[in-house]
Amino acid sequence: MKRLATTVLIGLMALAGPALARQDDMDVNRLNSSLNQLASDPTLGTYAQAEQALAHAAIDRLEQASRSERPHALYLAERRVDLAKAAAQLQDAREKLDQLDREHAQILLEASRREAEAARMELERQRMQYQMAQEEAARLQQQGMEASQAAEQARAEAERAKKLAAAQSRVARAARREAEAAAQAARAMRSQMQGDESPTPAADKPAPKKSSSKGTKGH
Template identity: 45%
Template sequence: MTVSSIAARAGLLATLAVSLMLSLPQARAADDPDVGRLQQRLVALDADMAFAGMAPLERLQARQAVDALAGVRARQRPSALQVAQWRVETAEIAARTDAARREIDRLDRERADLLLEASRREAARARQEAERLRIQTQIQAEETARLRETAEAESMARQEAETVLQGVSSREAARLRAARERAAELKRQEEELLRSLESDAATQPY
């Protein structure tokens, strides 16, 4: 038999015991103030919704002990009264313990839910931050690529300009060399002509 089935049967028995206890003649409780006092504590425990369904086995044992007290002989009464009081106190303590345990479980679940929600929010913030960094990195990479392309275009333009300037300089240098060569040729021809004139003048008679 499982614990849950035992608890269910105990709860059913507790309910039946309450019904029987309430149906007992009032005279018995009036004749025995201890029984009446303990019964009132059990009735108050059953009426408290904060302890509904809690400690059913302990409540049943307490009712049985109170019922036994009502029918016990005089010489057995002190020990039966002590047992009944212990059983009622045990039922009250067990009910409060179960209520506290249920509250602890509720708080633990609430704490777990809060931690889970906080974890989800933190994960969402982390994803948002990662997406922001990804976009920022992509923008920086695109900007770097654009600057590299611009620098490469400017470098190619400078190289082309230098090539053009070198070509112009080469043509100008060639023209300069050609002009110098023509000037040297003209000077040589002029010198030859002067020498020829001088030679002719020297050979003519006066």
């Protein structure tokens, strides 16, 4: 009876051996396929190279492990493959985050440059306005000075004209006085000339005195 049981057990083990071997080959193939898929990924395959190498080594140890070591080796190989995938995804996420940070920094830099350029243009505009205001103030000041000079010149000319008019008035008065004096002299002379030309009446002339004969003879 014992011999029969032993024979059945050996037969079962013989039948289970190929099945277990096939299961082991399936685990190795599954893990290799998963790791190869990671390595061939255009984005993730370039990351976690060290973790991928450790996963390959764990799969190799699984393939070489004895039956008693198989469960532990399978566990380690699966964890190594999972770790390689997670490490690759983490590095990809970090790379994308760094890229976003760089893009954000570039956007901030460009915004800062635009703001600086806008501030520079505004400063230039204000400087031009200030310069134009200064030029306008200088022009108005010059016009004010010219107007003041013109007013001063006009006052001086008016003063000269006033003095000239006063002098002309004095000359005119003197000329009138001279003319009046000349007219009076002319009238006086004309009156005198008219008086000298009029004849004297005979009755008015005194009779000539006769010399006394008696007295002459007596002498």
